[in-house]
Amino acid sequence: MSFENYDWSDVVPIEQDDGPDPLAQIAYDPEYSKAMGYFRALAQKNEHSERALTLTEKIIEHNPAHYTIWHYRQQILFSLNKDLYEELDFIRNQVEQNPKNYQLWHHRQVIVEKLKDCSLESSFTEEVLNDDSKNYHAWTYRQWVIRTFNLWDNELSFVEKLLEKDIRNNSAWNQRYFAIFYNPTKPSEEFLEQEVQYGITKIKLAPNNISPWNYVKGVIAKSKLKIDVLEELCKTLYQQGIISPHALGCLVDIYEDRAKCGSINEKELGIQTCILLAEQHDTIRQKYWNYRKHVLTSIA
Amino acid sequence: MGPKRVSLDSRALEFKEDNISTNYIQPDDQLLSCFGWIFRCLFMASTEKTERPSELFIDLHVKYIQSLDTKKDDLEYWLTEHLRLSGVYWGLTALDLMNNVDALNKEEVVKYVVSCQHDNGGFGGHIGHDPHLLYTHYAVLILQIEDSLDAVNVEKIVEYVASRQDRQTGAFTGDEWGEIDTRFSYSAISCLSLLKRLDAIDVKKATEFIMLCKNFDGGFGSTPGAESHAAQIFCCVGALAIVNSLHLVDADLLGWWLCERQLKNGGLNGRPEKLEDVCYSWWVLSALSILGRVHWINKEKLIDFILTAQDLETGGIADRPGDMVDVFHTLFGLTGLSLLGYHGLKLVDPVYCLPKYVVQRVGLAERYHAKYGGFT
Numbered sequence: 001m002s003f004e005n006y007d008w009s010d011v012v013p014i015e016q017d018d019g020p021d022p023l024a025q026i027a028y029d030p031e032y033s034k035a036m037g038y039f040r041a042l043a044q045k046n047e048h049s050e051r052a053l054t055l056t057e058k059i060i061e062h063n064p065a066h067y068t069i070w071h072y073r074q075q076i077l078f079s080l081n082k083d084l085y086e087e088l089d090f091i092r093n094q095v096e097q098n099p100k101n102y103q104l105w106h107h108r109q110v111i112v113e114k115l116k117d118c119s120l121e122s123s124f125t126e127e128v129l130n131d132d133s134k135n136y137h138a139w140t141y142r143q144w145v146i147r148t149f150n151l152w153d154n155e156l157s158f159v160e161k162l163l164e165k166d167i168r169n170n171s172a173w174n175q176r177y178f179a180i181f182y183n184p185t186k187p188s189e190e191f192l193e194q195e196v197q198y199g200i201t202k203i204k205l206a207p208n209n210i211s212p213w214n215y216v217k218g219v220i221a222k223s224k225l226k227i228d229v230l231e232e233l234c235k236t237l238y239q240q241g242i243i244s245p246h247a248l249g250c251l252v253d254i255y256e257d258r259a260k261c262g263s264i265n266e267k268e269l270g271i272q273t274c275i276l277l278a279e280q281h282d283t284i285r286q287k288y289w290n291y292r293k294h295v296l297t298s299i300a
Numbered sequence: 301m302g303p304k305r306v307s308l309d310s311r312a313l314e315f316k317e318d319n320i321s322t323n324y325i326q327p328d329d330q331l332l333s334c335f336g337w338i339f340r341c342l343f344m345a346s347t348e349k350t351e352r353p354s355e356l357f358i359d360l361h362v363k364y365i366q367s368l369d370t371k372k373d374d375l376e377y378w379l380t381e382h383l384r385l386s387g388v389y390w391g392l393t394a395l396d397l398m399n400n401v402d403a404l405n406k407e408e409v410v411k412y413v414v415s416c417q418h419d420n421g422g423f424g425g426h427i428g429h430d431p432h433l434l435y436t437h438y439a440v441l442i443l444q445i446e447d448s449l450d451a452v453n454v455e456k457i458v459e460y461v462a463s464r465q466d467r468q469t470g471a472f473t474g475d476e477w478g479e480i481d482t483r484f485s486y487s488a489i490s491c492l493s494l495l496k497r498l499d500a501i502d503v504k505k506a507t508e509f510i511m512l513c514k515n516f517d518g519g520f521g522s523t524p525g526a527e528s529h530a531a532q533i534f535c536c537v538g539a540l541a542i543v544n545s546l547h548l549v550d551a552d553l554l555g556w557w558l559c560e561r562q563l564k565n566g567g568l569n570g571r572p573e574k575l576e577d578v579c580y581s582w583w584v585l586s587a588l589s590i591l592g593r594v595h596w597i598n599k600e601k602l603i604d605f606i607l608t609a610q611d612l613e614t615g616g617i618a619d620r621p622g623d624m625v626d627v628f629h630t631l632f633g634l635t636g637l638s639l640l641g642y643h644g645l646k647l648v649d650p651v652y653c654l655p656k657y658v659v660q661r662v663g664l665a666e667r668y669h670a671k672y673g674g675f676t
Contacts, residue, residue, distance in 0.1 A: 016381075036381075040428065066382045068430040071477060106479040134574065140526045147525075170572040174527040177516055182525045210560065210572050218516025288559050288596045 003035065003058045006051035013037025014044065032062045043072060048079040057090075064094065070103045074110055084115050092124060099128055105137045109144060118149040126158070133162055134171045143178060155179035167202055173211040177218055192223040200233050207237050207244040217250075227254055245282040248273055252292055259299045270296045353607045356637060357615065358644055361630060362400045364615030365391045368627060382425040385416055387627055389438040392445055394631040396655050397638055397646045401445065410448045413439050420463075421456030422475075432475045433464050437487035440494050444658055454495055461488050462500040470505030481522045482513050486535035490652055493542045494662055503543050510536050511548055518553035530561060530570040530583040537587045538651045551591045558588050559596035566601025567620065577619045578609045578629045581636025582653070589639050589650035599640050606633045 015037055035058045042052050056073040059066060077087060091108045098104055112118060125142040128135055146152060156179050162172040180187050180195065187195075199216035206212070220227055231254050234247040255263075255270030274293035278286045368391060388409060395403045416423045416439060422431025423439040436457060443449050464472045464484065472484035485506055492498050512524040513536060519528025520536035533554070540546050561568045561584050567576025568584045581602060588594040608621040609629070616625030617633035638648040647656040652664075 063382065066429075067432065067475075068382065068424070068428075071430055071475075074477070102479070106477065109479075110477060134571075136522075136527065136529065140522055143523070143525050168573045171527050174515070174521075174525075178525040181516075214517040221516065284562055284564070284598045284601065285559055285596065286598070288556060291596070 001050075001054060003038075003051065003054040006054065008038060008051070011038055011041045014040035029062065032059070035059050035062070039069070039072075048076045050080070052076050053080070053082070060094070064098045064101050065103055067103050070107050074107065077111075078114070084111050087111050088115075088120060088124075092127075095128060096131075099132060099135055100137055102137070105141050109141065112145070113148075118145050118151065121145040121149075122151065122154075122158075129162070133166060133169050136171070139171050139175060143175075143182075146179075147182070150184075152179065152183045152185070163202070167206050168209045168211060170211045173215045177215060180219075181222065189224055192219055193225065195219045196223070196225060196229060200230070203233065204237075207242050207247060210246055213246040213250065227257065230254070243281050245277060245285075248277050248281060252277070252296075256292075256296055256299075259296060267296055267299055352604075353610050353612060354604075356607060356634075356642060356644060357610060357612060358398045360610075360612065360615035361617070361634070362395060362398055362403055362615075364625065364630065365395055365627060366403050367615075382429055383435070384426040385413065385423065385435045385438050385442075386425065388412065389442050390627045390631040392442060393654065394627065394634050396445055396658075397634050397648060398644075399646060406446050406448075409442060410446055410451050413442050414451050417452055417456075419456075421453060421458070421460035423457075430475065431460065433461065433472060433484050433487050433491075434474060436460060437491040440491050441652070441654060444494055444654065444662055447661070449495075458492065458495060458497045458500045461491050464488060465501050465506065467502060467505065470502060470507070470509035472506070482510060482520060482532050482535045482539070483522065485510055486539045489539040489542050493664065494652065496663070498543070507540065507543055507545050507548070510539055514549075518550050518557050527571060528557065530558070530568075530580050530587070533558065534583040534587045537590050541590050541651050546590070549591065551593065555588060555591050555593035555596055558584050558591075559593070562597055562602065566598065566603075566605035568597075568602065575620070576605070578606055578617055578636070579619065579632040581606055582632035582639075585636050585639045586650035586653065594639060597640075603637065603640055603642060606636055609633060 013034065016033070035055060038055055039059060042049075042055065053073065053076045056069050056076065059069045060073070063069070076082075077084065088108070088111060091104060091111070094101075094104055108124075112121060121142075122145070125138050125145070128138040129142075132138070146155060156176065159172050159176045159179060162169055163176075166172070180191075196216055196219055199212050199219065202212040203216065216230065217227065220229065227250070230250050234251045234254075237244055237247045252270050252273050255266040255273065259267035259270055271293050274289045274296065278289035278293070282289060368387075388404075392401065392404055392409065395401050413423070415427050416425070416429070416435065418424065418431040420431060421436075422433070423435045424430050424432060425435045429435075439452070440449075440457065443452065464474070465488065466473065466480075471480045472488045473480055474484050488501065489498070489503075489506065492500060510520070513520045513522070513526065513532070515521060515525075515528045517528050520533045521527050521529060522532050526532070537546070537549060537554070540548060560572075561570065561580060563569060563576050565576060567578070568580035569576050570580050570583065585594055585597065585602075588596060605621075606617065609618045609623075610616070610633075611618060611625045614625060616627070617630040618625045619629050634645060635648045635653060638645045639650060648654070649656045649659040649666075652659050
């Protein structure tokens with residue numbers, strides 16, 4: 001039943017009170033104004049009823065970021081003992097128009113926490129990510145579900161699917177790291193070495209994309225490997241005529257490490273690479289590369 | 301029709317790189333804000349601007365913000381009821397940076413802020429809206445600009461903010477409903493710092509939680525494991541600065557991640573492979589500034605980008621050139637320019653997003669700016 005069909009004759013709507021000379025007035029839609037008038041009246045007496053629930057739906061339609069309305073809705077749902085699976089459906093319908101609304105995502109979390117049932121959440125987030133593979137809310141919510149309900153097992157293959165669609169999806173790379181390193185089951189050294197090789201393969205597909213570089217370096221940092229393992233990759237790319245600032249930057253990192261261990265030759269190579277980046281291949285970040293050059297130059 | 305909101309269309313861009321094309325890059329429109337989000341009506345400008353503005357039209361922007369104070373029936377909705385308080389903060393701060401803080405009547409502003417406070421000390425986004433940490437923070441920011449803290453019950457504010465901390469994890473919830481996010485850590489720490497009452501929370505635990513949100517790329521996310529994002533990075537770095545824990549940040553690594561946000565057109569994005577947006581001129585630059593590395597951004601190109609996002613007909617600044625303006629992007633375009641030393645604007649404090657003179661008046665020193673040896 002839509003909110004207009006309920007009997008509101010006993011309710012005196014409370015009008016918006018912005019004060020005598022309101023700061024920044026808003027011209028409201030009359031339907032929205034009416035609904036808000038009823039809301040203020042119902043909220044005042046803390047009414048939890050079917051008509052109140054329908055009213056919240058109406059207001060959310062107009063203003064899905066109205067967080068007070070979401071709170072009210074939650075209270076009504078719980079006190080009327082409503083079917084929370086229906087509510088999950090409601091949220092699913094809303095998320096299409098408002099995929100990046102904080103209140104909506106947290107509302108789902110509150111409902112799922114109450115239900116203690118996560119069975120629909122993997123497909124729910126997958127659906128949203130199909131529409132927008134970088135939706136931050138979807139990813140952080142998915143992480144919450146995985147952590148809370150221990151759903152680690154299939155996450156790597158999910159990430160794999162997304163990386164196949166778009167190798168440059170930074171969110172997916174982040175999720176890969178999450179799936180491995182936030183997992184209560186710690187990865188073996190062998191697994192990490194495989195991951196580095198995996199990263200190298202993907203870098204070759206998109207050497208100018210920063211995500212696999214960051215990922216691989218992150219994995220190396222957690223393993224017994226050193227960043228040198230990327231040296232061959234960086235040099236090969238350069239020899240093939242593929243200019244990637246990330247590859248060159250990685251060489252700077254490698255050379256800096258070796259310079260710190262006393263290699264004068266590599267110190268010079270590092271300096272030259274910084275100059276190459278500052279003056280030719282990443283000029284917009286000239287000042288950063290000049291800083292790196294300075295750091296290298298200062299190594300005794 | 302009521303307050304119109306049109307979500308930004310996903311932009312279809314052919315992006316060729318490394319002989320592989322990706323289908324599209326999604327604009328990162330609604331994720332950003334440490335300070336909430338607003339409705340806006342967005343569409344590409346129907347007329348192409350042939351002139352590229354090479355200066356900042358301050359008078360126009362002052363008039364634009366003032367015009368938001370009058371009842372309007374047209375589509376330029378700049379705020380909605382639930383975050384009117386945020387809108388006042390954005391507008392007021394922008395005006396102050398443009399040396400026009402009195403363009404909004406001080407008494408009215410203070411009266412309005414006071415009317416948003418609840419018995420438990422928290423503030424809602426508007427009169428009659430539930431209390432929330434974000435709006436409580438905005439309230440304190442506004443009252444500091446207006447030098448009118450005495451108009452409200454400060455002790456109650458402290459009580460409310462402190463009650464938002466989970467003493468086991470150190471994290472902060474936005475309100476009683478339990479959403480956790482490093483945005484709230486920042487709001488709480490900044491708010492209490494401005495009230496000189498950091499003693500009311502467990503700072504050590506708060507810091508521990510923030511550090512749990514540090515990622516392999518040196519950045520920070522909203523919760524442990526969440527993707528690094530410039531707005532969250534600002535929140536975490538700002539909070540760490542306030543509690544004197546900047547040494548926990550890998551400034552070179554994070555500084556590089558941040559300056560890597562700069563695209564060829566000079567604009568900044570919020571994470572890799574996303575579109576540029578003027579508001580990142582704040583999130584990215586403020587974090588870099590706190591880390592003492594703001595010069596790693598190509599200044600001229602970014603200034604050019606921000607100036608081109610001005611609307612010379614209506615005043616105000618948009619998220620990118622050609623789009624509709626709003627007060628949120630107007631503020632962050634201005635704060636970005638201020639951090640880049642643009643003339644005609646007051647200096648903005650990169651930690652508090654307040655004019656520096658306000659922070660100085662509160663008595664908070666600039667202890668927190670990381671030094672890295674003075675190399676420029």
